[in-house]
Amino acid sequence: MTDDFLQRESSLSIFSQLNQRYGEQHWWPAETDFEMMIGAVLVQHTAWRNVETSIERLKSEKLLLPQRVASLHHEDLMEIIRPSGFMKAKARTCINLSTWLVEHGIDSADVVPSRDPHLRNDLVSIPGIGPETADVIRLYAFQQKSFIWDVYARRLLPLFNYPQWRTYEEARQHERTFIDIEGFSLKALQEYHALIVAVGKESRIKGENPLFLNKQQQE
DNA sequence: AACCAGGAGACAT
DNA sequence: ATGTCTCATGGT
Secondary structure (H helix, E strand, O other): OOHHHOOOOOHHHHHHHHHHHHOOOOOOOOOOHHHHHHHHHHOOOOOHHHHHHHHHHHHHOOOOOHHHHHOOOHHHHHHHOHHHOOHHHHHHHHHHHHHHHHHOOOOOOOOOOOOOOOHHHHHHOOOOOOHHHHHHHHHHOOOOOOOOOOHHHHHHHHHHOOOOOOOHHHHHHOHHHHOOHHHOOHHHHHHHHHHHHHHHHHHHHHOOOOHHHOOOOOO
16 A cells, blocks of 8 residues: 555645635746746746846846847856856856757747647756756746646645655656646646745745644634 | 755766 | 755845
8 A cells, every 4th residue: 555545635725725825926027938037047046036136137238038148258147147146057057048049949038838748858958957947947938837846845745745755856757646737727837836935935934834734723 | 154045967876 | 866065146
């Protein structure tokens, strides 16, 4: 007998609890798909408030287009995105990503939704784009359904008797057993990730279990 | 004044 | 395949 038979709350039920507790998150906070993708790179292991400055700089220099970033010198981009940290790696990643977009005929700020099944492999093969950033870009820019197994998700779901997966890919490898991704709308999956990050931030600040777990709490 | 934030790559085992 | 170390800004 495996833990597949263990009683656990459905991922849909968890979603509606989060939705009730935290409300609309309005994600991803970007005006265009390309701005979203650059933000996804800059936010790696970094607080979002440190990314906003970099995005504003790029925006005011009118650089938020694939061709513009692709043709920047590495050193120049490093200075622009300095507030986001890890600037050497992130500047290279942004240029790599932008170059890839240009090479694939994507030269505008917004992107055509994609059903390409190997878009994920394409993105992951870009140096600096790992599994999580690839899925986030797929979810918010290319409108491909995916569940983001970030550190917050891997900490939260075990509180509902889900297995505790150590790495992103390990979790993703088993996700079909636990989450009916096709059962969710694209918008719901986008909201799901935003909500999980909201929980993660709150429980990190309070240093305790997420508030919405106290179900006995009366209005 | 350590410690870490909406990860990923290089490298060893 | 799986685990550990490094990256390197700004805010608690």
